[in-house]
Amino acid sequence: MNTEYEWAVALAAGVGMLAAGAAGYFIGRKCAGETTSDSAILPQTFGAPVITDKLLTPGASHGRTGQKLNAKGVVIHYVANPGSSALANRNYFENGSDGNGTSCHYIVGLQGEILRLIPENERAMHAGRAYGAAWTEQAKTNNSTYLGIEVCHPDKTGKFSAVTYKALIELTADICERHGFNAFNNVKRHYDVTGKLCPLYYVNNPSAWEQMKTDIHNAMSAGVQVPPKETGPSDWAEKSWEWAIENGVTDGTRPRDKATREECASMIYRAMGADKG
Numbered sequence: 001m002n003t004e005y006e007w008a009v010a011l012a013a014g015v016g017m018l019a020a021g022a023a024g025y026f027i028g029r030k031c032a033g034e035t036t037s038d039s040a041i042l043p044q045t046f047g048a049p050v051i052t053d054k055l056l057t058p059g060a061s062h063g064r065t066g067q068k069l070n071a072k073g074v075v076i077h078y079v080a081n082p083g084s085s086a087l088a089n090r091n092y093f094e095n096g097s098d099g100n101g102t103s104c105h106y107i108v109g110l111q112g113e114i115l116r117l118i119p120e121n122e123r124a125m126h127a128g129r130a131y132g133a134a135w136t137e138q139a140k141t142n143n144s145t146y147l148g149i150e151v152c153h154p155d156k157t158g159k160f161s162a163v164t165y166k167a168l169i170e171l172t173a174d175i176c177e178r179h180g181f182n183a184f185n186n187v188k189r190h191y192d193v194t195g196k197l198c199p200l201y202y203v204n205n206p207s208a209w210e211q212m213k214t215d216i217h218n219a220m221s222a223g224v225q226v227p228p229k230e231t232g233p234s235d236w237a238e239k240s241w242e243w244a245i246e247n248g249v250t251d252g253t254r255p256r257d258k259a260t261r262e263e264c265a266s267m268i269y270r271a272m273g274a275d276k277g
């Protein structure tokens with residue numbers, strides 16, 4: 001730095017970039033290597049869910065009445081059959097679920113596969129009363145209110161594996177975005193709407209359930225639907241972006257991407273002239 005003035009300008013630029021970088025960091029939700037407080041390790045970004053259609057045959061005996069549904073939320077279940085596959089559970093519903101005519105909209109499997117059994121604009125039979133319990137008003141309306149997701153699990157604790165958990169978050173975030181649901185208000189456990197101990201692990205571990213809702217919320221704000229890439233800087237940033245290129249602070253690529261902390265540090269380093277000794 002030659003003069004005090006230049007140093008002040010560079011410092012202001014550096015502080016500004018640090019602030020922008022920090023904002024990017026918080027808005028960007030997760031940086032590499034960070035994990036949640038629960039043991040599920042989340043990927044840095046979520047993708048769109050990959051869904052395979054395995055629609056149930058129409059008919060009440062298959063749990064698919066064809067009645068219309070205008071969903072107001074989502075109910076999460078566990079299949080309560082450790083190690084069973086998504087397809088096996090789907091076929092159990094298809095074959096009448098031991099005469100119960102139960103069903104759900106989606107099943108998330110042990111490998112993170114997602115099966116769609118019933119379209120979202122039709123009722124599924126997943127959240128009526130708990131076995132042996134009285135028919136409350138809420139139990140009567142649950143299936144007319146909620147989409148149902150069954151989730152497979154490796155053992156009797158009912159905890160979802162990391163790959164299953166990731167797929168569940170992506171699916172639920174996608175549903176919430178499409179329906180305008182709030183992850184904290186519109187996503188429920190079966191337990192919340194009937195008192196049934198389902199999904200078991202997330203009834204026994206309320207903090208894991210809170211984490212799941214937070215992860216769904218974050219997956220939504222992280223952009224499950226990835227916006228198209230912008231090619232240039234925003235109008236308001238054009239001048240400073242050009243300045244940053246001219247002064248060797250940035251190579252001018254990815255103007256609208258989030259910056260990592262190491263990129264922020266490098267940009268400040270260059271803006272301060274530290275790279276020139």
Ligand SMILES: [Zn+2]
Pocket residue numbers: 076077078126190196198199
């Ligand atoms: Zn359930």
